[in-house]
Amino acid sequence: LPEMGCNVFGLYLEGSAWDVEKKCIVRQKPGKLIQEMPVVSLVPIESHKLKLTNTLKVPLYFTRERRNAMGVGLVAEIDFPIIDHPSHWILQGIATFLIGD
Numbered sequence: 001l002p003e004m005g006c007n008v009f010g011l012y013l014e015g016s017a018w019d020v021e022k023k024c025i026v027r028q029k030p031g032k033l034i035q036e037m038p039v040v041s042l043v044p045i046e047s048h049k050l051k052l053t054n055t056l057k058v059p060l061y062f063t064r065e066r067r068n069a070m071g072v073g074l075v076a077e078i079d080f081p082i083i084d085h086p087s088h089w090i091l092q093g094i095a096t097f098l099i100g101d
Contacts, residue, residue: 005043013037014064015094024081025056025089034064037096042078055079056086060096 013035017028020038028035057077059066067073078096082089 015092
């Protein structure tokens, strides 16, 4: 277990894939819209202390619908390492979910 934060499993990724070797977001394989993520370490930090490069803030939603009838659904944003330009992933509509159905 990490000293701070927690390890989370059961997250799903849409619009991209996770490369275990490169430890970053990569383009998904054709026909594979959703991928289950490996265990993710979440470490809380004050945003003014955070200095990241080559990362993208990816929204984490409860479900793939991204919101419920009340307009609620965003849980948090997770910074993922990327190689491609951030605009590529924004156009892909990349997101993570707690429920993969």
